[in-house]
Amino acid sequence: MRCSSLPAATPVGRRRAGSRARAPERRSVVSLRFLGTGGARWVVAKQIRASGGFWLHADGTNVHVDPGPGALVRALGHLPPCDPATLDAIVLSHKHLDHSGDVNAMIEAMCQGGWRPRGAICAPFDALDAASEPVVLPYARRFVPREWIVEANGGPFVVGSVDVRASLRLQHPVEVYGLHFRTPAGTVSYLPCTRYFDAIVEDYRAHAPAVLVMNVLRFRDTMDVDHLTYDDARTLVEGIRPEVAIMSHFGTRMLERDPRRLAYELEDATGVKTYAAYDGWTYDVA
Numbered sequence: 001m002r003c004s005s006l007p008a009a010t011p012v013g014r015r016r017a018g019s020r021a022r023a024p025e026r027r028s029v030v031s032l033r034f035l036g037t038g039g040a041r042w043v044v045a046k047q048i049r050a051s052g053g054f055w056l057h058a059d060g061t062n063v064h065v066d067p068g069p070g071a072l073v074r075a076l077g078h079l080p081p082c083d084p085a086t087l088d089a090i091v092l093s094h095k096h097l098d099h100s101g102d103v104n105a106m107i108e109a110m111c112q113g114g115w116r117p118r119g120a121i122c123a124p125f126d127a128l129d130a131a132s133e134p135v136v137l138p139y140a141r142r143f144v145p146r147e148w149i150v151e152a153n154g155g156p157f158v159v160g161s162v163d164v165r166a167s168l169r170l171q172h173p174v175e176v177y178g179l180h181f182r183t184p185a186g187t188v189s190y191l192p193c194t195r196y197f198d199a200i201v202e203d204y205r206a207h208a209p210a211v212l213v214m215n216v217l218r219f220r221d222t223m224d225v226d227h228l229t230y231d232d233a234r235t236l237v238e239g240i241r242p243e244v245a246i247m248s249h250f251g252t253r254m255l256e257r258d259p260r261r262l263a264y265e266l267e268d269a270t271g272v273k274t275y276a277a278y279d280g281w282t283y284d285v286a
Contacts, residue, residue, distance in 0.1 A: 028058070030186075030188075031282055034054050034283075035071055036052035037249065037278055038249070039227075051068035052071035058161050058162050062086050064090050064091070065179070066099040085109065087110040088120065089159040089164075090144075091123070092136075094172060094174050095124065095133075095135040095174055099193075107121065107143055110143075114143040119146065120145075120147065120157075126174060128147075163181075167203050178203070183285065185210065187207050190213045191236070193226065193228075194228065216248070218251055230254065230266075245270075245274045246283065
């Protein structure tokens, strides 16, 4: 058997004449840091779970989503710390207290007391409008040079390496939208508080999320409220088929039933890798 001739080996540390060194491939760094995983009034009031929202880091871009009560303390206490002065945007899905309680404190920290205006605030109209009982105070709003009023299917709004798009309007007592964050490592889709309805599946499936973060507040709904249940989560995962699903924003009944065990059961039922977030957890998207 004859072998084709091979070029002479190049000595270690030397390159062929005219050849170019290949630059190492750059790997995207995208992570989700959960500064709080509690939802509902009782869990938040007692801080059974923290309520700081989550922090998206994508190749140097930092976005804080739904900074509820205690978000600033949780950000600075995270290991490693999430420095608000490095934030590029603060995003609200809606204006309820457990999603927005620390929004003004985070704006001040991002803009260093207003002395160094920076970043963007992204929120529904009723969270900003002076006639709609806004949660973003007018004095803090003036510190932020960029603003995006979130509306149904809006965007993209570009924040550094992240494109942000809004979902259809969800069903909740106030104006609320899901969010799709397109990052260099894939799309992170966030489904906040809402009653389940079939159109959610179509909207989110169209964005083909690498990661789907769902606010699963209730185990089974005996009160007929506008929140997702564990059974709704299964329906959503089966319909959307994300690469990874993460449950968060738990109420008391979900916590009593052990979210980690429920995540294992959901994964077994759907075949989709599923996690139950916990306070201080970091999930590496890439």
